[in-house]
Amino acid sequence: MTPAVELDDIRLDRDGRRVLDGARLRLLPGERIALSGANGAGKTTLLRVIAGLTRPDSGAVRLDGRPCRTEADFRPARLGIGFLFQESDDQLFCPTVVEDVAFGPLNQGLSYPDARARAEAMLAELGLSTLAERPPHHLSGGEKRLVCLAGLLVMEPRMLLLDEPTNGLDDAAERLLVARLDAFAGAMIVVTHDPALPDRLGARPLRLDGGCIAEG
Known part of the structure; x- marks a missing residue:
């Protein structure tokens, strides 16, 4: 099976x-890694x-078996990656929540009505x-986190890169987020300080x- 991600001797100053x-890292399709x-x-x-x-300054990055060195290499691979930033405000920039969630599908080539319909369905799935x-900057920290996740999942990525996904969530929102992530079938790398999250997601701790x- 071709790995979704391979990092070989990555060095960066x-x-x-x-x-x-x-x-060095090797992530198979559908595999989950929790990185602490x-x-x-x-x-x-x-x-x-x-x-x-x-x-990186040196080393090799391969995504789906293809070497990635330049922006031209990474650009098509990035279309299948959902990246949740540590700071939600870095990811929210549209006038309303539904426009933010629809932004990705629009960039994938969907018409505005189709992109909005998909965004509304994803917001409903997450109880949002x-x-x-509402303007995203009026939301609580936990609400912003879930809206960012909706914006990733609506694009149906093959892989998720999640930087501290449970930060700022209350217990109810965290349960919802973890349940939705647990249902995700693709590969996943989760950066977390939460010692319980690897077990909750069935992720290999590193x-x-x-x-x-x-090994973590």
């Missing part, structure tokens, strides 16, 4: 500090390397229909320490 130092590590260990940077948003016409990835 930032501000004179080695952030990733020979990091200290603050500043490079977990977010690793997700950005996988998505092609940050380029009452937020559809730890990033000293720029390297080890």
Whole structure:
């Protein structure tokens, strides 16, 4: 089976500090990995390397078996990746919630009526229909998190990269988010400080320490 993600000997320096130092990772289609590590260990940077948003100084990135080195390599692969940023405000920019969720399907080529219908259906699935016409910057932190997730899932990605997905959620919203993630059939990498989340998602625990990835 061709891995969804392969990282081989990834090295990256930032501000004179080695952030990733020979990091290696192999993620199969449908597999789930939960990545932990200290603050500043490079977990977010690793997700950005996988998505092609940050380029390593050396090492190889392969997505679905294809080497990815340039933006032209990453662009088609990125269409199948849903990336949940750590800060929700970095991901919400449209006047209303439903427009934010419809933005991805519009970029996939759907007509506006079809994109909006798909967005409304996803909001309903996550219990967010009452937020559809609200400005995203008026939402609570937990509501923003769920709207960002809706914006990813509505695009039907093959893989999710999730940076601290449960941050800012109350218990009810967290249960809803975890249940929806657990139903996701694609590959998944979750960065988390929550020690219970790997078991809840059936994810293999790994730890990033000293720029390297080890069993967690």
